[in-house]
Amino acid sequence: MSADPSNLMRSVTTPDAEESPLYVTALAKGLSVLTAFGPSRPAMNLLELAEATGLNKSTIQRSVFTLEAMGYLAREGGSKRYRLTVKSLEIGTxxxxxAELIERANPFVQQLNRQTGESCNLLEPWGTDMVYVARFTSHKEMPIHVPIGQRLPMYCTAAGRAYLSALPTEAAMSYIERSNRVAYTAHTVTDPEQLLALLRRARTDGFSLITEEIYVGDIAVGACVVNADGQPLAAINISVPSSRWRPEDVIAELAPQLVNAARAVSSAAKGLKPQAR
Known part of the structure; x- marks a missing residue:
């Protein structure tokens, strides 16, 4: 049975941050309540929220009351379960x-979408994951819905491996070792040495290809976006269904267009610096 990508960790804690006198514990707890919701937990009562966040019931009650009063949470009908509201979109929007990178990259990712007719995405790193920050979808058959803000692991995604391939080997290995290397499908590569070999191949090819490593029926190819110093900023990917594409055709037809688009975005973003993550 494959793992569920929606169960990924949703936060990254900076080492020693909680020890700082500037750290606002109440704010951190409130944000942990907001980020506890997801596809596998769209609505929760207080007890479920306490279990999801690790906070005690008293803290949950205060946090939920405040977030409900501010309009970020609302009760589900007349029940005791809570859901995120449309207002919660303000944070991510x-x-x-x-984001300057998104603004500079969007025209090129959109053009790639028009050229290929397939779903093209911009992803940025956070922790050991890649986050979808721009998405231009295909009008053709696409069985997998991936919304903006979705986080997927670096080690088993085309965008993630493309990003890791642009890092020094030691840094890439650090990401791999810190990842929770789950086998999402029968095809997921989790062995560190095999992953390093795939990164070396991606570094040589200029792109990374995955076939059904995180979603059954999905093929994706990714290329890294770098700045003028060669530091990785993000990655672009093209995702297609295996019902319409074969891996060798993706490499022959889509990969060259993707690499050109990534180079164009890199040129547009050459003055940017990687964000602290």
């Missing part, structure tokens, strides 16, 4: 509207 603010980033999408102000």
């Amino acid at each position: 603010g980033y999408l509207q102000t």
